[in-house]
Each structure stands twice: as structure tokens, then as C-alpha cells.
Amino acid sequence: MSHPELKDYAGAKLGMWLFLFTELLLFGGLFLLYSVYLSHFPHEFATAGRQLNWVFGTVNTMVLLTSSLLAAMAVTAVQRDNRGLAVRLLAGTISCAAIFMAIKYVEWSAKIRHGIYPNSPHLASAPPGEPVFFSLYYITTGIHGLHVLIGAAILGWIAAKVHSGKVHKGDYVLLENGALYWHLVDLIWIFIFPLYYLIL
């Protein structure tokens, strides 16, 4: 007989939430930097911010919201003992992540083609606030993009466990925590979107 496995559901979830709070404060710090520099350079930020394409930003917001819906549905599906559906929903979430990153790629390459990247000659000659805006833009969306990639990888790993039956109706805290991480990625974007794409 194998040892009965001790599962601490509440502890696992508490640990995940504590981790999410540190993530919240990480991005909170970046948003704080953004808003302080915005109050220093309102005109330069407006000029720089209007060069971002808000249509890309809006589409990416919709894509991430949809991915979050699918992840939340995957949790419900496992709770209702429908693992096949959960795997398909998670595949949907990961596809949304891929679409998000593809749009991000198009967006970043367009900016880089126009000579807008950290330390570019174009930005070096721009008024002082504009390089600050784009540095923050690249750092914030870059770290966020990294979270999207990590989140998609984690959900892929979890989907495999749901498929093989290691995550099931009686033990699904791994899926729940993976989904929580994914919702955090969505949550951060909910603030990046208006701050960088809309209000300037």
C-alpha cells in the first residue's frame, strides 16, 4: 500500500494567492513609475503614447478576457467531472495566448522598424520624456509578455495532467492555481491597456 497522500487544499491556494500579491506589487511598482513620470512629462507622454496603436491594444484586451473565460470554464468543467472539455478549454486559453503574443510581435516589430527601441538614435534625439515612456512601455509589456508565455506553458503542463487523469474532480487545486495565475496576467493587462493605449 502506498502512503495516503496528504493534501492541504486551503494551504495550496493560500500560497498561490500570497505569490499573486507579490506579482501585484511588482506590477504596481511599474505602474507607480509610469504615473510619476506621466506627471513629470505629460506632453511628451501624450506624444509618445499616441504612437501606440489602440486597435491592437483593444483586440489584445478582448483576446485575454476570452482566454480568462476559457480558463475559468476549465475549472468548472473539472469540478463537474468533464475532463475532456476541460482539456479543450485549456487548449483554447493557450491559443488565445498565442494570438496575444503574435499581435504583440507585430506591434513591437512595427515600433522597432520605426526606430523606436531602447537606446535607439531616434529616441536619443527625442524630447526627454519620450524615451522614458517607451522604456516603461517595453519593460512593462515585456515582463507581462513573459508572464503570458510562462502562464501558457504552465497551463499546457496542467492540461496534460488533466488529460492523463492526475488532475480530476477530487483533486484539482493545481488547475485552480494555474488558472489563478492566468487571471492575474489578464488582470495586469486590464490596467496596462488604458494606461498605455487609451488615456494619453
Added chain:
Amino acid sequence: MTSDTGHHIIGYGKLTAVWLTLLALTCLTVAITRVELGGYKVLGALTIACLKSGLVIAFFMHMKYEGRLLRWLLFVALVTLAVFIGLTFFDVLYR
């Protein structure tokens, strides 16, 4: 500690309704920031962003159905963030 029995299951219909509200709020933010409202558009856009994150946390992240411990921790984390931002701006704006 609570036992494993009371897990709330959120139905697909409810999740879809939340998602539709989130999409509608996204359209609303875009709409109000495309017209000239001056400073109000910043306020409006951030208010909507807070509303949207409230919906994501409450339903997608199940916070509405969590126990007191997690709710209080979330509250403490948000207050910490608000204190950081508030005190920084107290310095930046009135320096």
C-alpha cells in the same frame, strides 16, 4: 481551516455573463477615451479598469466564494499598494 466540502461551482452561464460584461466595459473605456473629456477620461478609464478587475477577481478567481482569510489578505495587499501610490503622490504633487 475550512474542509474540502464547500467548493462552489460557478456555472458556464454566469461566467459567460461576466465575460460579456467585461467586453462591454472594454468597449465603454475605448469609447470614453476617444472623445475629448480632458482629465475625466483618465478617471473614467481607471474606474472602469477597477470595475473590470473586481469582476475578474470576484468571479473568474472565485474570490466571492472564498473564506475570510483570503479576502482579508487581498484587502491588505490592495491597501499596501494604495498606500505606496498615495504617499508617493503626496510627495510628487506637493514637493
